[in-house]
Amino acid sequence: MRVSAEELASGKLLPATIELAVQLIQVNGYVLIEEVLPRTQIDQLNNRIGDFLEGFMAKNEFSLEEGFHDGTNHIGMYLPFEQPFCDESLIAHPFVMDIVDQILGSDCELTYFASNTSMPKGTKSQDVHADMGARFGSRFGVNVPITNLVVNYPLVDVNDENGPMEVWPGGTHLHPDSWYSCKVVNKPELAPHMLSFKAHMPAGSIMIRDDRMWHRGTPNRSDKPRPNIALIYSSTSTAPYQGGLQIPQETYDQFSDRAKQLVRKQKIGAEVIKPY
Template identity: 25%
Template sequence: MSPMMDDTAPAPQYSEGALIPNIDQKGDNPITIRLTDRERDSGLTDPATLQQLLYAYHRDGFVVLDNAIPDELTDKLYDRIVADTDIYIGKSFQQWNQGEATKNVSVVPPLSRDWLMREFYANVHMMRVIEHLLGPQPELRFLNSNVALPGATGRQAVHSDVNHAFPPIPFGIVVNTYLQDSGPENGVTEIWCGSHDAYGRDEQQVQKESGWIRKECIQAQAKVRKPVQPRVRKGSMLFRDLRLWHAGMPNRGEKARVMLAIDYFAAWYKCPMRLKLPSSAKSKVESWGISTVGIEWVDGEIDHLDQPFFLNMTQDPEMYIKQTPKGVEDWRARATGKYEFDKGIPSDQNWWTPE
């Protein structure tokens, strides 16, 4: 999937031996780069586009790629996931992310062959970025969505998705694709650019069992770069290092805010998490040219709304967490029978307060 330039691309220009990127780029915290319609429709990523995406990601641990998916596809998947959410929140194992006040829930998208669309899960432009960051044959191991429902009265704590002894280099990337125009008014995620390598794991986290960030680190990092809620258009892909601080924010709008969460891991990392997909989709997914070693093929169709949330971003197969009717089960619950995961109630000690 190496990047190519077609004959209609602008002639490159240089300054002191360096390429001057001729791209549609805006913002600095974070950087948003817009694909041209020519790039999107041809599947050919200009080298200048790729260079700037990689630069922003390494600097910030985060970058936005705009105009990645046609509107008609995002609208179709948005409507389906919103309808599915009404069913999912009635499941006995369903848990709100960091408490009911957030009205934030993870909902597995439809997993049938027709709904597994390459544009979302192995987008050619997306894969070029991921391959250059994680190395050859990055592994698809997690496929989910995050829904922020209207009526939230609370927000999430600033946190990182990983709280284990992770390596100090990029090893996993989550791609959040927004299925509607989003901003602060409807709960776009709060992002802390540059936080992915600002502090060591033990220094930054409240406790080893939680990815929540210490108040003193939050206040100090805000003096370097303040948190932001970027405004993104539907069809945008947000590349986020798994180490990056972020927080789900309340949706003050009238409609659900939906974003996909697609996780790829470096092949050398050997993540033990497995993604279940129907065997009927195997040939289609394999035609995408991605690594499928993290996929378990299942006979028959999969009821995606009957799949309790399951996660393991560590390198240890026994460190998984999963939803149950008793609560979120982690290694402590399996050892003691006490379901204590994510029971904290976020307060102003868990997010930035201007001094």
């Protein structure tokens, strides 16, 4: 979906837009809002992550030609809680907050702060998976409410060539809780017989998805990395962990009240983590 020029200018979604986005997540598992962040900001983020990826590859002795992570050439990398990544336009974007608050409650928390990158020369897709396992064990046969929302910001234009995320929308997030246990259903075996598509996203778009929706990374056949920023917001009553984010005191002190609320249970006053 696209938002209007008036919504972009005001930084506020119309009630009808919020309602549509919320219902798309509830029914389909995700919503994609195209081209929200300015290209100048996206380019800055992409360049900075590019610097980190070089160091990450070198430290782990990864080779694009030889492949890594079972040939997927996929890198999940935690981000340091510093500029330009901790900008409030990312961690507390008003469009995201308008939607997330409606689903998780206005007391929700930011619990994950990282990046996912499909590197060139990958030869295999990831296994089909959900980002969250069964919350109540393999014998609980009832669907449970959304407790975590993943927010992805693509930092380049995503197309068929550079490793788009493949998603299985329209119901994979609505199975009984037990289905998210790895012992109950073989997702890689079942998924090829189900409807899926590869998510094309212009740089600066925002994807918000139920963390239970089935998906996978696909091979990047271009010659450049395909990075995105990945944040997770959690219902405060079911937040999966506390203190996973390390936030310097001076960074926290400069945040708005809303941003402070989002990270209130994290490690405030700790040193910034290193991405590699």
